[in-house]
Amino acid sequence: MGRTSTAKDRLIDAMIELIWAGSYGSTSVDHICERAGVKKGSFYHFFESKTELALAAIDHGWTEHRKELDQIFSPVVPPVERILNCFRNFRQEQEELFEKHGRVLGCPIHSLGAEVSTVDEKLRDKLQEILSQFxxxxxxxxxxxxxxxxxxxxxxxxxxxxxxAYSEGLLLHARMWNDLGRLDEFESGAKIILGVKG
Amino acid sequence: MGRTSTAKDRLIDAMIELIWAGSYGSTSVDHICERAGVKKGSFYHFFESKTELALAAIDHGWTEHRKELDQIFSPVVPPVERILNCFRNFRQEQEELFEKHGRVLGCPIHSLGAEVSTVDEKLRDKLQEILSQFxxxxxxxxxxxxxxxxxxxxxxxxxxxxxxAYSEGLLLHARMWNDLGRLDEFESGAKIILGVKG
DNA sequence: TGGGAAGTTGACCAGTTGGTTAATTTGAAA
DNA sequence: TTTCAAATTAACCAACTGGTCAACTTCCCA
Structure with missing residues (x-):
């Protein structure tokens, strides 16, 4: 029944990219549509509002990321290694983003949280939930x-x-200083906090 | 020569309040003017642009805050106490803001940094400088x-x-969860990180 | 093969955005 | 008391904001 389309996914991808690279406020519906190659009418065919797209984008991003986390935190891996590998994974992801955008982008959940949590409670609740899971x-x-x-x-x-809190602070500093090197500090920092023996 | 005015200061105060309570993107020139009781023409008489006011506001806020920090970090005070007192001071400040706004607002430098650092390099540089000093x-x-x-x-x-990084992460979480209690964790966290003896 | 649900389009909307301007009012200092 | 730099005002701007809509096209499935 009816025809099929990839527009919805393209909108979600565009939203994630634009928010991550910039901010929620700097990402307009027009920009999203342009990047996704979708007309505004179609946008509102798939999503009730900009907030609703953001919600869907966050959900999608988290669902994807969880797959990686489930592997990284597999009980098969030594527990301290899991945590260190998680951050090594962050670092690698940030490296790829850096090559693409020329900037360290940090954690989108936190950047977005800092921006919208006093302003948009739907988004705030969603971000809270994800961080609680993380x-x-x-x-x-x-x-x-x-x-x-x-x-x-x-x-x-x-x-x-x-x-x-430490890791999120680090990610934010890496974004602010546009410096991937900051992320390398995590390993020694985490060991200090956790009191890793040996 | 000419007449005097408090409009400039009122604009700076309004800017700080609005950014802190919301975000840079959610703070429009019209809102600032309304809060400050200043007409837009006057705004642009005193400031070249919204960015320029933000710069002035950040500068002003930091100058004020530094006075407190210089007292808190006085060499007369035992060094570990300085750090703990600094965060106790944060907590108290956040409490006052909570009573006023009904929300935990966190650190404006970081929230702003997360939002604008990929978008506005003038602001980013200023925020970097302040954090480096801090x-x-x-x-x-x-x-x-x-x-x-x-x-x-x-x-x-x-x-x-x-x-x-840890303290900034905590402040951000306090903002996102609108929970002053999060800030109480700093004391034990800082002691673990610093390896406080006794 | 054709009906109809789903997707697409572009024109449209009112309100808001950051910013400009020229005319006017004010008051500190000479 | 005059003077004139500095402050204020309101009207104005084009571009953009999030969002709507009715007409149109596509193409899945019976």
Whole structure:
């Protein structure tokens, strides 16, 4: 019934790219449509509003990213390595983005969160949810590491939050200074926070 | 010669408030003028552009904040206490803002940096400069603490960056979750990072 | 092969954006 | 008391904002 189209996906991809490279405020519906090669009428055929597209884009990005995370945080991998590999993965992703955009883009969830969380509660709730899910990867890895005795014993949730806040701060600084090198600090920083033994 | 006016200061104050409570993108020249009780013509009498006002606002805010920091980081105070007091001061400031706006607003420099650093290089440079200055407070306190033997010995600059990234991550999470309680975690987190003895 | 649901299009909208201008009012200092 | 630089005002601008709509095209499926 009816014809098929890739326009919806193209809009989502364009939204992710533009927000990541710039900001929510700097990304207009016209820009999105232009980048996606879609007319505005079609935009509003697929999405109720700009916010709704952002929601869909965030969801899509997170669903994709989770696939990688599930591999990185596989229980087969030594727990501390999981955390370090996660950030190595970030670094590599940022490198690819740098080659494409000429800029370090950082974490889109956080940049977006900083921008919109006092202004758009739908977006804020979605971003919160994703970050809450994300931190659980750290948390369970930390618990495993503690059980295995490879790091200092501390409240795992608290440690996860510290590592998490630290990593997000680093990503933001990498974006602000447009400097991939900042990301290399994570490894030693995380070891200090986690009290990695040996 | 000519008459005097407080309009310039009112514009700066309005800009700071609006950016902090919302974002750069959500803050229009009309909003600023309305809040400041200034007509748009006057706006452009005092400032060349919106960016230029933002620059002035950031400068002004930082100049004010530095006065507090100079007291907090006085060499008279035990070095680890300086860092903890700095964050206690943040917390208190955030509490006051919360009472006023009903929201945790976090660090305006970082929220703004996340939003504009890929888009407006003048703003980005200014924000970079401020953060670079800020981190020196941490750095010298850490050096003093190490000299005094109250924390573990490590590259002071590296430690300062970790604490700094961590604190900024925390502030951002407090903003996103609208939760002052997040800020209380700093004290134990900072002690873990710094390896505070005793 | 043809009906009809789904996708596409471009013209349109009112409100807002950052920014300009020329005329006018003010008040500090000579 | 005059003077004139500095401050204020309101009207104006083109471009852009997010969003709407009715007409039109496509092409999946029965």
């Amino acid at each position: 931190i659980r990867y750290y948390e369970s890895a930390i618990r495993d590491a503690q059980a295995q005795g490879s790091i200092v014993t501390h409240d795992a949730m608290a440690l996860a939050r510290i590592v998490f | 981190i020196r407070y941490y750095e010298s306190a850490i050096r003093d603490a190490q000299a005094q033997g109250s924390i573990v010995t490590h590259d002071a600059m590296a430690l300062a960056r970790i604490v700094f």
